[in-house]
Amino acid sequence: MTDFVVMRRPLRHILCLTLLLCLALAPSYAAVNYTISFADLEQHLVEVHIILPEGPEQRELQLPVWNALYQVRDFAQYVNWIRARDRAGRPLSIHELNPSRWQIVGAQGGAVIEYQIFLDSPGPFGAQLDSHHAFFNLAQLLMYPVDARNTSMVLRFNQVPEGWHVATPLRSMPGDSFGAESYDSLVDSPVEVGTFQESDFDEGGAHYRVIVDGDPGDYDMKKIVVMLRSIVTSATGWMDDRPFDSYMFLYHFPRGPAGGGMEHAYSTAISVNADVVARDPDLLASITAHEFFHLWNVKRIRPQTLEPVDYSKENYTRALWFSEGCTSTAADFIRLRGGLLDEPHFEQELASGIAELERRPAHLTQSVEDSSLDAWLEGDPYYRRPERSISYYNKGELLGIALDLAVREASHGQASLREVFQWMNLNYAKKGRFFPDSEGVRTAAEAVSHADLGWFFTKYVAGTEEIPWNDFFRVVGLRITQGKTTLADPGFVASRNFDGPMTVEVVNAGSEAEQAGLHAGETVLEINGKTAGLESSQEIARLNPGDSITVKVRSRRGGDRELKWKMGSREEISYELNDMETLTKEQRAQRAAWLKGEAETPPGEHSE
Numbered sequence: 001m002t003d004f005v006v007m008r009r010p011l012r013h014i015l016c017l018t019l020l021l022c023l024a025l026a027p028s029y030a031a032v033n034y035t036i037s038f039a040d041l042e043q044h045l046v047e048v049h050i051i052l053p054e055g056p057e058q059r060e061l062q063l064p065v066w067n068a069l070y071q072v073r074d075f076a077q078y079v080n081w082i083r084a085r086d087r088a089g090r091p092l093s094i095h096e097l098n099p100s101r102w103q104i105v106g107a108q109g110g111a112v113i114e115y116q117i118f119l120d121s122p123g124p125f126g127a128q129l130d131s132h133h134a135f136f137n138l139a140q141l142l143m144y145p146v147d148a149r150n151t152s153m154v155l156r157f158n159q160v161p162e163g164w165h166v167a168t169p170l171r172s173m174p175g176d177s178f179g180a181e182s183y184d185s186l187v188d189s190p191v192e193v194g195t196f197q198e199s200d201f202d203e204g205g206a207h208y209r210v211i212v213d214g215d216p217g218d219y220d221m222k223k224i225v226v227m228l229r230s231i232v233t234s235a236t237g238w239m240d241d242r243p244f245d246s247y248m249f250l251y252h253f254p255r256g257p258a259g260g261g262m263e264h265a266y267s268t269a270i271s272v273n274a275d276v277v278a279r280d281p282d283l284l285a286s287i288t289a290h291e292f293f294h295l296w297n298v299k300r301i302r303p304q305t306l307e308p309v310d311y312s313k314e315n316y317t318r319a320l321w322f323s324e325g326c327t328s329t330a331a332d333f334i335r336l337r338g339g340l341l342d343e344p345h346f347e348q349e350l351a352s353g354i355a356e357l358e359r360r361p362a363h364l365t366q367s368v369e370d371s372s373l374d375a376w377l378e379g380d381p382y383y384r385r386p387e388r389s390i391s392y393y394n395k396g397e398l399l400g401i402a403l404d405l406a407v408r409e410a411s412h413g414q415a416s417l418r419e420v421f422q423w424m425n426l427n428y429a430k431k432g433r434f435f436p437d438s439e440g441v442r443t444a445a446e447a448v449s450h451a452d453l454g455w456f457f458t459k460y461v462a463g464t465e466e467i468p469w470n471d472f473f474r475v476v477g478l479r480i481t482q483g484k485t486t487l488a489d490p491g492f493v494a495s496r497n498f499d500g501p502m503t504v505e506v507v508n509a510g511s512e513a514e515q516a517g518l519h520a521g522e523t524v525l526e527i528n529g530k531t532a533g534l535e536s537s538q539e540i541a542r543l544n545p546g547d548s549i550t551v552k553v554r555s556r557r558g559g560d561r562e563l564k565w566k567m568g569s570r571e572e573i574s575y576e577l578n579d580m581e582t583l584t585k586e587q588r589a590q591r592a593a594w595l596k597g598e599a600e601t602p603p604g605e606h607s608e
């Protein structure tokens with residue numbers, strides 16, 4: 001606000017901080033210049049000041065409707081006001097074309113746009129300013145000039161509280177500013193501003209920054225760095241590639257609800273509840289390996305359907321089973337290679353993943369490609385019901401395992417999922433090409449296995465056929481056995497939309513939960529005194545039939561109440577992976593290679 005008033009006067013009359021700011025802007029007139037002012041921490045208000053270079057007389061500015069999550073979130077709802085003027089300070093007319101797009105006229109000599117935006121959405125998929133810190137996914141607050149999205153961008157911060165520091169993978173530039181070659185790379189760079197802890201390390205020729213926003217008593221930085229060294233060494237070795245010189249891990253360990261990670265080309269932002277970090281280091285390693293592997297899969301090995309990004313509406317893609325699910329498969333192999341996962345736990349995780357898929361009736365009606373297309377419905381609780389949808393994370397990870405085993409079998413151990421990824425890296429990513437969704441994965445898998453794998457993609461990727469698990473696992477000498485387990489049953493199903501609130505989807509008829517007065521659609525605030533979040537399913541899993549459960553809920557009209565009842569029980573199918581009765585020498589050799597995520601024989605000339 002202050003900058004705006006001052007800059008409309010001739011610069012020589014001004015002696016204040018703003019002058020320094022303006023002088024610093026001078027060399028960058030060809031770039032789009034953004035200044036983010038921390039206008040009001042308590043009220044979560046940011047003021048954005050954009051200087052546009054010379055260009056067309058009539059210009060349009062777009063604020064993305066989505067970012068980070070495959071969900072339209074209409075960030076424009078938070079824009080309180082907007083105004084524009086030319087570079088001489090004369091007001092320009094600004095006209096709203098749709099809720100997220102504005103037109104200015106008379107901007108041929110450049111223009112200055114200012115607006116105020118409210119930011120209080122926490123977590124790695126959000127943007128937030130408060131008295132503790134600021135964390136920004138920049139696409140949620142920065143409009144871009146539609147005619148200059150590929151122009152170089154300069155970013156500054158203003159009115160930052162004393163003692164706060166900035167952490168971002170963006171390139172540092174003179175005058176405390178940061179640069180990016182385009183809007184897309186600018187908004188692919190998360191920003192943390194606050195009083196975080198930092199521990200950097202070098203490994204394999206690259207520099208890694210580790211930024212943690214949390215209570216230092218809640219975590220052990222040394223252990224985190226040991227884990228990270230293992231993950232980065234294992235992943236770059238698995239891919240035989242390191243397409244960066246520096247990379248930033250940005251962690252938030254809040255005491256309250258948290259959960260999730262967001263991938264970027266040169267960084268990741270991850271949020272995990274502080275108790276979970278202490279209790280379950282494997283979960284942190286698993287999320288971290290997944291997000292780190294995304295720097296290849298989805299960021300560089302990128303489906304054509306996500307390019308170019310359309311910030312103005314949904315970007316439909318069938319490829320998320322691969323871009324998300326198989327990222328989890330790769331993360332499994334990275335953890336196995338790095339000693340962060342052992343064989344029994346790996347096989348247990350696979351067996352419970354299979355159970356999760358088989359328990360959802362929708363596995364026979366929704367293909368994993370359709371689940372990818374429907375990602376944009378995940379914000380709706382009804383869509384998340386087991387009879388309506390499957391998860392492309394869950395089935396995609398399992399298909400990554402199945403594809404790996406199919407490639408091993410077809411190539412007699414000469415290739416694996418690792419070669420599929422390396423082939424895609426060389427033939428798509430390194431050549432600056434995007435891959436044609438599932439067809440591109442098939443091309444890669446067939447190239448490295450020298451076999452026709454059309455059946456795999458028809459039946460299990462595009463289709464909904466039951467997956468004959470034992471046919472796949474035979475190659476490594478494993479078989480799956482189905483059993484029944486009695487589980488403690490809370491009498492309701494609840495789920496969360498990423499780091500959104502937990503919502504009750506279904507209350508089982510005749511259950512104690514129903515008698516206690518729980519209703520579908522209500523928000524679960526606490527379970528047994530603990531804030532509902534990522535860790536709630538573990539909390540419930542620890543209870544036995546007959547134990548009491550206390551659930552604090554908020555009704556749709558907003559009233560909070562506490563309900564208490566006794567846990568029931570239910571029988572569910574469960575799976576176990578066990579060795580086949582007799583293992584051949586070949587199966588043993590394949591198993592050993594499988595557990596390292598590599599081909600039995602180095603592929604050499606087979607990798608085209």
Ligand SMILES: [Zn+2]
Pocket residue numbers: 263290291294323324327
């Ligand atoms: Zn992911």
